[in-house]
Amino acid sequence: MESKLKKLISDTFLFAIGNALTKIILFILMPLYTSTLTTEEYGISDTLNTLVELIIPIVTLSISDAVFRFSIDEDSKKDEIFSISIKILLKGTIVFILISGVLHFIFQYEYTIFLVLMYTTYAIKQLFGNFLRGIGKVRLFVINGIIGTVALVVFNLLFLLKLNMGIQGYLLAIILSNLVASIFMFQRAKLYSYINLEHKNHKLRKEMLNYSIPIIPNMISWWINNAANRYILLFFEGASITGLFSAASKMPAMINLLSSMFQQAWQYSSAKEYDKQDKNNFYSVVFNYYSSFILIACSAIVLITPFISQFVLLGDFYKAWRYVPLLLVSAMLGCYSIYFGGFYTATKKNKMLMISTVIGSIVNLILCFALTPIYGVYGVLIASNMCYLAIVIIRIIDTKKYVKLRTNWFVLVISLVIVTMQSVYETFATESLYFIPGLLFILVLLINSIYLVILKMKKLLV
Numbered sequence: 001m002e003s004k005l006k007k008l009i010s011d012t013f014l015f016a017i018g019n020a021l022t023k024i025i026l027f028i029l030m031p032l033y034t035s036t037l038t039t040e041e042y043g044i045s046d047t048l049n050t051l052v053e054l055i056i057p058i059v060t061l062s063i064s065d066a067v068f069r070f071s072i073d074e075d076s077k078k079d080e081i082f083s084i085s086i087k088i089l090l091k092g093t094i095v096f097i098l099i100s101g102v103l104h105f106i107f108q109y110e111y112t113i114f115l116v117l118m119y120t121t122y123a124i125k126q127l128f129g130n131f132l133r134g135i136g137k138v139r140l141f142v143i144n145g146i147i148g149t150v151a152l153v154v155f156n157l158l159f160l161l162k163l164n165m166g167i168q169g170y171l172l173a174i175i176l177s178n179l180v181a182s183i184f185m186f187q188r189a190k191l192y193s194y195i196n197l198e199h200k201n202h203k204l205r206k207e208m209l210n211y212s213i214p215i216i217p218n219m220i221s222w223w224i225n226n227a228a229n230r231y232i233l234l235f236f237e238g239a240s241i242t243g244l245f246s247a248a249s250k251m252p253a254m255i256n257l258l259s260s261m262f263q264q265a266w267q268y269s270s271a272k273e274y275d276k277q278d279k280n281n282f283y284s285v286v287f288n289y290y291s292s293f294i295l296i297a298c299s300a301i302v303l304i305t306p307f308i309s310q311f312v313l314l315g316d317f318y319k320a321w322r323y324v325p326l327l328l329v330s331a332m333l334g335c336y337s338i339y340f341g342g343f344y345t346a347t348k349k350n351k352m353l354m355i356s357t358v359i360g361s362i363v364n365l366i367l368c369f370a371l372t373p374i375y376g377v378y379g380v381l382i383a384s385n386m387c388y389l390a391i392v393i394i395r396i397i398d399t400k401k402y403v404k405l406r407t408n409w410f411v412l413v414i415s416l417v418i419v420t421m422q423s424v425y426e427t428f429a430t431e432s433l434y435f436i437p438g439l440l441f442i443l444v445l446l447i448n449s450i451y452l453v454i455l456k457m458k459k460l461l462v
Helices: 002-036 039-059 063-072 078-107 112-134 138-162 166-188 202-212 215-237 239-249 253-273 279-312 315-347 351-375 377-401 409-428 435-457
Strands: none
Touching: 002 138, 002 166, 039 078, 039 112, 039 166, 039 215, 063 078, 063 112, 063 202, 063 253, 078 112, 078 202, 112 138, 112 166, 112 253, 138 166, 202 215, 215 239, 215 351, 215 377, 239 315, 239 377, 253 279, 253 315, 279 315, 279 409, 279 435, 315 351, 315 377, 315 409, 351 377, 409 435
């Protein structure tokens, strides 16, 4: 058990290094982008990036997710899995290029070639990266992420500062950095040794597609969910309020970063341990540690939000800090959805992953339209929290058939309620911004610390 936890922690730490370095470098690049690109150019590039994120799961049938999950199994035929995915990627890319060519001929969109190349290079990089994770080459995966980011910096400096290429240079830098990362993985991991296009395992291909296709509406739902709030807010409240909300949305980045790092490691560990006899014990230990950590971390960040906002939300944007506490609650609930979502990856049964996300999106849209005209931004915040809560509840109930968690749900619910109370108080309070939230933080800290100590004494933790 201890070795398994060490493996999970080690993988999470590796992803933490890679993600942290990448985030820092991308943050440092922001002044370069804002000084060399016009607002219109930056808007176009952001739209293209967002569009690529939407296109990839549709065109590739989310096959990279199947590659990751199926290659984890020790008895899996890695070469057949990789070869099948390559063929699906190639066919999808050819169709996408043909459709893009026809649309370009009709509409004469000047960035069509960039869209096609951004999609192609990112889809390849994503597929190669997921295969590396699946076969356990986590360290190489993280190194590749750093190399790709460094390449992005070099190409940006060359194209934007040296050659003054504007938006074309920016887009070309993204394309070439994806290409560098893909070539590095292909050569360093000897991925060419896994390719045999003559493989025709139709049964495996069907199993992989049965796993990956339900992920498509799931990813689209998340995409719509994240974009819809801003558009609904823009419609009812205008661009100024939407700008404040968008700025506030950047603040929960720490919680989102933590959950992202954990997710990458957890998907691997949960799948690897699913067929083991002591899986329930392992899952329970991880959940109790993870839950307590997330609750304490979220409560701590809520507590210091008024302070750190003075340095992050400058000028007129400072008033947006009032939106941050409830955004943090959404991020916290999102961490739980990630944990329970890992069981769908482990079991290769993604139907409820899709259904839970779609239901959450429907809840979000209904409440957004109902509450935003009345409560403005707070209507959107309520809708977002209810969306994540619905997803978490559905996944908790549904995954009971896969795993029996040994945890105290009362402690979890009480802690969630306290953090929510802390967030609501800080959102609307005009005084005692630190005293009462501070007391509530101490309460969350004590409850979860004592709970972990009790579990340790009962030898339910390692």
